[in-house]
Amino acid sequence: MSVLPIVTYDDPVLRQASAPVKENSEELQQLISDMFETMYNSNGVGLAAPQIGRSIRLFVMDADAITSELDEEEDLGPIAMINPKIESLSGDKVKMEEGCLSIPDLRDEIVRPDIVTVSYLDREFNSKKLTAEGWVSRVIQHEFDHLEGTLFIDYLSAFRKRLHRSMLKKIDSGQMEVDYPVVPKLPEKAGQTV
Template sequence: MPILPIVTYNDPVLLKKAEEIEEDSPELQTLIDNMLETMYNADGVGLAAPQIGRSIKLFVMDTDAMIEDGEVPYGPMVFINPLILEKRGNKVPLEEGCLSIPEVNDKVFRPETVVIEFFDRDFNKHRLEAGGWTSRVIQHEYDHLEGILFLDYLSAFKKRLHKKELEEIDSGNKKVKYPIVPKQKSE
């Protein structure tokens, strides 16, 4: 399975709402496999279709490496046309990063629990209530489908602190250990 290049900070596909997926197809199943392989290759725990340049409502995740005592291991999961039905609990600050914003991390406040409805890779409908890291990753990846980056939750001051790092990513000068979509050099 090929490793797909990941789109990075300031690419327009990351800033727009994704489209619904109408039907299953062999191409979709191949894309799902490739996204999982790409996520694992980059040592990620989640990857949304916009991050590989596809503006469709699809993300994959595997949070088993992050779960803490008492959390449920789910293994690799596929979310097609997800819809968050509810977020509840206290907003908890946890350090987040993103494969599309390499090596930039900061605390983001998110509700502890999420209830999400989605289709799996076989187009079976599910409803999942999750807490802990699983909830965090679901919310982060879901945001990608809405054109929202974790940076959007940061204060203006925090964003200024990351300005140099973001400029390096945006210029295409950031070196990472996984394939990324090359930035277009302006003349």
């Protein structure tokens, strides 16, 4: 397994709708293993393929670290979701703080429905359906958004976005230091001449 570099804010791949995964393969299985390794190395609870530069409908997650700490939900262990489809969103709208490995050190409160039902193919290409609430639901919705080209900051008001503008510029220019590998910014993005 390998730790892959993560693309950061304003990389075009984060704004594209991802293509469906067509078939199982050794390459796909290696990618899933590498994504889990990358997620754990970065202390994340979810990672979508676009975050490592692959515009395909795949994400991995393991929210057990959060759910065990809160002692409010069942531990599910690591899950790979291939070609996920949100079947329904329900329950109360809940505000929780979110962050993203592609937007390091920026966190804000986001309102989302508390319950999600998602259908997907698991790592062995078996059809699955999961209804989740709380943090597990939050992680699924956040990672699914990545497959649609949406970032959690898109849910913020114009005022909240302005508050984060300087940090976003710092991330976009490659000046943000993080303790996990990221894709280097192009020299012109970092303010250097070519």
